[in-house]
Every structure is written in C-alpha cells, then in structure tokens.
Amino acid sequence: MRIHRTQHTSNFTVLPNSIVRHPRLSLAARGLLGHLLSLPDGARETVQSIAEKVSEGRIAVRKAMAQLEAEGYVRRVRHQDPETGTWSTEVTVSDAPMTGESPTDKKLTAGPAKGRFLGRSPYGSKTQEKNPSPTPVQASDSDDQAAEGGRGEASQQQNQEDASPEVGRAAAVLGRLGAVEPKLSLGAAEVLNLAPLAAEWLRRGVSELELRNTLVAGLPATVLAPARFIANRLERKMPTPRRVADPAAPAVALRAECGDCGRPLPLGQSQGICGQCSGVERAPEDPRPSVGTAAEAASLIDQIRQRRAAGTVRGSRRGFATVHP
Known part of the structure; x- marks a missing residue:
C-alpha cells in the first residue's frame, strides 16, 4: 500500500x-x-x-x-x-482522553439565583397595582367535611357497583374469552377494568351467552390490543334496555278446566262444566269426512276374497284388477 x-x-x-x-x-x-x-x-x-x-x-x-x-x-x-x-x-x-477534571469545567452550582429573579418585571410595583394577586381563600371546616362526605359517598357507590352480581358474572364471561377465542385473552387487571362496562349489558337484559357471542363474532385477522378492542366493542354496540318481567308482579291466573271434557272454562269461572257439556253451546261440527267402522271394513275385505276365489279378481303389485270373461 x-x-x-x-x-x-x-x-x-x-x-x-x-x-x-x-x-x-x-x-x-x-x-x-x-x-x-x-x-x-x-x-x-x-x-x-x-x-x-x-x-x-x-x-x-x-x-x-x-x-x-x-x-x-x-x-x-x-x-x-x-x-x-x-x-x-x-x-x-479533546484530542486526548480526559481522565481527570478539566480546569475549564464549571461545577454544578444549584441554588437560589442572585440579583433579580428571572421573569420579574422592572416595574413590579405598577404591575402589582394593575394586576393584584388574588387573596387565597381558606377552606372552612364545613367545606372540608362536605368534600370528604362527597368522596366517601362516591367511593361507597363505586364499591357497591363493583360488588354487584352482574359485575361478577361479567368478569367470569371476560375471563373465559381466551378459552373460546385466543385473540381475546385478557389479564386479571384488564378483566377487572372491563367488568363494570360488560355488567351494564347484563343489566339491560342480555344473557351471558349473547354477550360472549357478540364479543367474539367477526374478529379481524389480528387483534393487537384485546382489552382496547373489547372496550370499544362494548361501548359501540351497547344495547338498549330490554323489558324484563318484574319478579314482584302477580302471576297470570290459570284457567280452570271443565269437569266433564277437560276443556278450559271461560275467564272468571273457577269450577263446573263448560257450555257444550251443559247443552248451552253447540259443539262445532268436525269438517273431516267420517271414517267407516270396523264392521264395514271387514265386510269389504270379505267381498274381495269371494271375488278372488271366483276368479273375477286377481292380484298384482299395482293392486287388484277385475277380469272380464
């Protein structure tokens, strides 16, 4: 070289x-x-x-x-x-390694600044007169007690919501999503954060199976953030409240049956027989054609046997045919 x-x-x-x-x-x-x-x-x-x-x-x-x-x-x-x-x-x-302290290095001198403070106006007195500082208002004991009471009520209400049975059911549904669809596997902290939102679905009359099917239906090819995806779907597809039967409402009364035929009696009648059995009402006619009795069927079969014995009728796979001389 x-x-x-x-x-x-x-x-x-x-x-x-x-x-x-x-x-x-x-x-x-x-x-x-x-x-x-x-x-x-x-x-x-x-x-x-x-x-x-x-x-x-x-x-x-x-x-x-x-x-x-x-x-x-x-x-x-x-x-x-x-x-x-x-x-x-x-x-x-430097063109050589600096192993010791250089005499030109300035040490850290943190502390209060000398002279006038940074940002102070040279006309401080006039500025103070034009824009006086607001007098700090000391919070009274009643205000502090009211604030503490408000925070306590909010915390108690939050604890009651977290302890509701719907939240527990919703957490169980969210915790089992990973077994149904691995893309939606959630951690324990994520389940606890999403449980109150999913519990609102259950309060609106949605079953646990329907909630699970809604979350796992139509998933994209890749779910990068399962918790964020589920939260978005729960908020975006929140159903309207459904009418649920009031458990305190009286049960519907069952209609009594006729003592003779067993048909339901009219509303308001708790015992006795119906109008048809008593002869007050006429029984509806059966539109279907009447079927012959067993005696008529036996007589018809006997006539066919006699004609076959005389040779006027012979059997075939397609049925019976009459033989003419």
Whole structure:
C-alpha cells in the first residue's frame, strides 16, 4: 500500500494516530471526533444538527457520540448561571482522553439565583397595582367535611357497583374469552377494568351467552390490543334496555278446566262444566269426512276374497284388477 500525503498550509486538522487507530472506537465515532475537532472553538453543534449533514442518520450519530463520551474524548458538564439561575450544558471535545477534571469545567452550582429573579418585571410595583394577586381563600371546616362526605359517598357507590352480581358474572364471561377465542385473552387487571362496562349489558337484559357471542363474532385477522378492542366493542354496540318481567308482579291466573271434557272454562269461572257439556253451546261440527267402522271394513275385505276365489279378481303389485270373461 502506497500512501500519498499532501502538505497543507491552511484549513486542515491534525489528528493523533491514537484516535485514527483507536481499537474500541467505531469508524463512525472516529469520523465524528475528527469532525468535532475541526470545528472552531465556541461552535454550536448538536446530534440533530450533525445528523442533518451526514448520511449515517441520527441514531448512528448518537451511538458514536456515546462511544466518544465513554472513552473520554467528549465531556458534558451541566451548570447553573448564578446571576440568572438558568441551566445550560457545556460540551468539551479533546484530542486526548480526559481522565481527570478539566480546569475549564464549571461545577454544578444549584441554588437560589442572585440579583433579580428571572421573569420579574422592572416595574413590579405598577404591575402589582394593575394586576393584584388574588387573596387565597381558606377552606372552612364545613367545606372540608362536605368534600370528604362527597368522596366517601362516591367511593361507597363505586364499591357497591363493583360488588354487584352482574359485575361478577361479567368478569367470569371476560375471563373465559381466551378459552373460546385466543385473540381475546385478557389479564386479571384488564378483566377487572372491563367488568363494570360488560355488567351494564347484563343489566339491560342480555344473557351471558349473547354477550360472549357478540364479543367474539367477526374478529379481524389480528387483534393487537384485546382489552382496547373489547372496550370499544362494548361501548359501540351497547344495547338498549330490554323489558324484563318484574319478579314482584302477580302471576297470570290459570284457567280452570271443565269437569266433564277437560276443556278450559271461560275467564272468571273457577269450577263446573263448560257450555257444550251443559247443552248451552253447540259443539262445532268436525269438517273431516267420517271414517267407516270396523264392521264395514271387514265386510269389504270379505267381498274381495269371494271375488278372488271366483276368479273375477286377481292380484298384482299395482293392486287388484277385475277380469272380464
């Protein structure tokens, strides 16, 4: 390998071989250090501004900067200005590893700012007269008791809702969804968060089977967030309240039966016989044709046998046929 070097008189940077041949620094870190050493003193450069000028990207520049800080070529010192109280970060770049404390580093001097406070108007008295500070109102004991009572009632109401039987049934349905559809597997915390919303379905008259079928029907190919998907479906498809029979309502009275035929008696009649059995009402006629008695059927069969014996009728698979001489 032949190396050709050009002698420069201006616009050049001298780098020691310890940087160019550093065994632990990547090529990106060596190039970034050479770029930083070529800048004038007091230059303002950040990871983002450097990433906009090179093709490696912000992530590669950030990794290279971290390597330089780990090896001691770059040092960041954060300090507070004692006059204004503002914080700033000072970056020091060196062509040799900085192992000790540099005399130019400023130590952290956190504390109250000296002089006037940052943000105070020079005309503070006039500003105070125009915009007086509101007088703080001290909360009375009655207000504190009312607030505590309101929070206690809300907490008690929430506990009652969580302890309702519908919430327990809804939690059981949600906990078993993973066995029916693995895409909708939920954790214990997610089940507890979704149970009150699913319990509202049960309060509106929806059965547990219908609730489960609604949640697992028509799922997409992939469900990335099962809890968020179920919450969205529960809110979006919330049914309207259904009419449910009041358990305290009186039961419908059963109609009594006729003592003779067993037909239901008219409303209001609790015993006795119906109008047809008593002869007051006429029984409806049966529209179906009457069927012959057993005696008539036996006589017809006897006549067919006699005709077959005389040879006037012969049997076949399709039925009987009359033989004419």
